[in-house]
Amino acid sequence: AQKVTQAQTEISVVEKEDVTLDCVYETRDTTYYLFWYKQPPSGELVFLIRRNSFDEQNEISGRYSWNFQKSTSSFNFTITASQVVDSAVYFCALSVTGANSKLTFGKGITLSVRP
Amino acid sequence: NAGVTQTPKFQVLKTGQSMTLQCAQDMNHEYMSWYRQDPGMGLRLIHYSVGAGITDQGEVPNGYNVSRSTTEDFPLRLLSAAPSQTSVYFCASSQNRWGLEAFFGQGTRLTVV
Numbered sequence: 001a002q003k004v005t006q007a008q009t010e011i012s013v014v015e016k017e018d019v020t021l022d023c024v025y026e027t028r029d030t031t032y033y034l035f036w037y038k039q040p041p042s043g044e045l046v047f048l049i050r051r052n053s054f055d056e057q058n059e060i061s062g063r064y065s066w067n068f069q070k071s072t073s074s075f076n077f078t079i080t081a082s083q084v085v086d087s088a089v090y091f092c093a094l095s096v097t098g099a100n101s102k103l104t105f106g107k108g109i110t111l112s113v114r115p
Numbered sequence: 116n117a118g119v120t121q122t123p124k125f126q127v128l129k130t131g132q133s134m135t136l137q138c139a140q141d142m143n144h145e146y147m148s149w150y151r152q153d154p155g156m157g158l159r160l161i162h163y164s165v166g167a168g169i170t171d172q173g174e175v176p177n178g179y180n181v182s183r184s185t186t187e188d189f190p191l192r193l194l195s196a197a198p199s200q201t202s203v204y205f206c207a208s209s210q211n212r213w214g215l216e217a218f219f220g221q222g223t224r225l226t227v228v
């Protein structure tokens with residue numbers, strides 16, 4: 001079975017603060033993929049990043065960075081110098097390969113960035 | 116490129132009515148799935164398909180039916196709508212195994228009264 005836990009449900013920060021969104025996953029598979037999606041107030045789901053289980057290199061994209069640690073089964077997402085436009089629900093997701101592969105989401109974290 | 120198209124965007128049903136949520140993708144993706152999103156519950160998988168003619172149940176399949184007669188289309192049928200099925204429904208597709216980015220439709224907001 002596969003599972004994604006996003007223990008934080010709501011986070012509120014003031015603009016320009018840094019914020020980290022936590023994601024812990026469970027799977028017995030050795031080959032798997034981790035994702036982050038953003039859902040802004042308009043409702044669509046926007047893909048942010050994909051990481052496979054063999055690549056533990058951290059990634060930075062502008063103000064966004066991701067920290068993947070297999071030892072703790074975590075794939076955390078940090079927004080540096082947050083902006084109001086970062087206000088959204090953020091989902092972490094996990095997929096494993098195989099005949100019945102599917103994408104499993106966490107419950108999401110609602111991030112509010114106040115001016 | 117249209118991507119994943121869901122129709123309708125909004126729908127109100129009476130309890131007991133049936134309806135079909137449409138999902139079409141023009142990217143020749145093998146994998147398609149349906150999720151429902153409820154407050155505090157995240158996205159939960161209803162049904163998915165690994166290719167034309169092949170479907171399987173997800174986490175919350177009861178009350179829903181799917182079929183996949185073509186690569187492009189993956190309709191979701193509500194057999195007898197219940198208030199508990201009030202939700203936002205998302206259709207998604209991916210090129211192959213879920214290691215690649217999943218593309219989502221815009222969602223269907225369904226209310227059952």
